[in-house]
Amino acid sequence: MSSASPNRPWDVHRVPPAEGRTFLVTGGNAGIGYFVAEQLAASGAVVVLGSRDAAKADAAMASIRSHVAGAHVRHLQLDIADLASLKAAVERLDVDRLDAVVHNAGIALDDPPRRETEDGHELMFGTNHLGHFALTRWLAPLLSAAPAGRVVTVGSFAARSERLDLDDLQSTRDFRPKRTYGRSKLAQMSFGFELDRRLRAAGSTVLSVVAHPGGALDSLTPSRPPVHTTSPGERLRGLPAGLLVQGKDAGAWPIVRAVLDPEVRGGELWGPRVFGLRGTPRREPVPSHMTDPAVAARLWAASGELVGAEPHFAFR
Structure with a gap:
């Protein structure tokens, strides 16, 4: 598979240097996003944690600094579910260019009732997909200004078994939390692949890559108090599951590779090596239902229309 250089295989514990670059990780204060930010910080890049909760972001930054010597991290007040706030948030980034954005922030509901964002969109579809779709629009000039900008969309294994209902994207007729979540992640992933197709057609230097963490459990995740704490008992009970899945630190590996590996190409899908659920990152075949051109165009x-954006983003 692809590697960081012809001479050295990709090492998840030794990421290549990226000093002078800036990366934005939405939802970088917790879960997979936290470990993506921590691992990217080890590259020497400036890592911006996009989070609506300043206190949680402060805790995450303190934890990253305690685990990565000399880490350059900062917080961007960002509520991905509030579409009207995204343009101003991008202006607060206050950078001339952005080398990569990781579309990670998301929400999963386990039970009814159906909930909506302030904009009136179903909460999971509105947050996981529409928010990142709109954010990409505002980030386009900054990503284009980088020598090799990247949009890395964090998908989910749950999207493999779902299909989009283009006549009911927001689950107004039949809301089932797990299915709606899977469809929201499928919409995200379809967007990531379609974005790269449009970038290539426009001759842009920006790449769009999709990655997913496989199966990532809290019980198998190393503690990062106060961001995350796993008790010895929880870790012990989670060990049998470790045969099939992994912790969120390992779940971050494919995403980090999608950001940093110079051999990664646009339109690729990266995930864990073992059945797409655990292990070191590898490039995966892209399921055909994620790249159906007719479905992608309608989505x-x-x-x-839903976010009020023009059909062509300002990439160059």
């Missing part, structure tokens, strides 16, 4: 058009 793009519908998303643009």
Whole structure:
């Protein structure tokens, strides 16, 4: 598979240097996003944690600094579910260019009732997909200004078994939490692949890559208090599951590789090596239902209408 250089295989514990670059991780204060930010900080890049909760972001930054010597991290007040706030948030980034954005922030509901964002969109579809669709629009000029900008969309294994209902994208007729979550992640992933197709057609230097963490459990995740704490008992009880899945620190590996590996190409899908659930990152075949051009075109058009965006983003 692809590697960081012809001479050295990709090492998840020794990421390549990226001094002078800036990365934005949405939802970088917790879960998979936290470990993506921590691992990217080890590259020497400036890592911006996009989070709506300043206190949680402060705790995450303190934890990263305690685990990564000389880490350059900062917080961007960002509520991905509030579409009207995203343009101002991007302006607060206060950078001339952005080398990569990791579309990680998300929400999963386990039980009814159906909930909505302040904009009136179903909460999971509105947050996981529409928020990142809209954010990409505002980040386009900054990503284009980087020598090799990247949009890395964090998908989910749950999207493999779902299909989009283009006539009911927001689950107004039949809301089932797990299915709606899987469809929201499928919409995200479809957007990531379609974005790269459009970038290539436009001759842009920006790449769009999709990655997913496989199966990532809290019980198998190393403690990062106060961001995350795993008790010895929880870790012991989680050990049998470790045969099939992994912790969120390992779940971050494919995403970090999608950001940093110079051999990664646009339109690729990266995930864990063992059955797509655990292990070191590898490039995976892209399921055909995620790249259906007719479905992607309809999803793009519908998303643009819902967020009030023009059909062509300002990439160059």
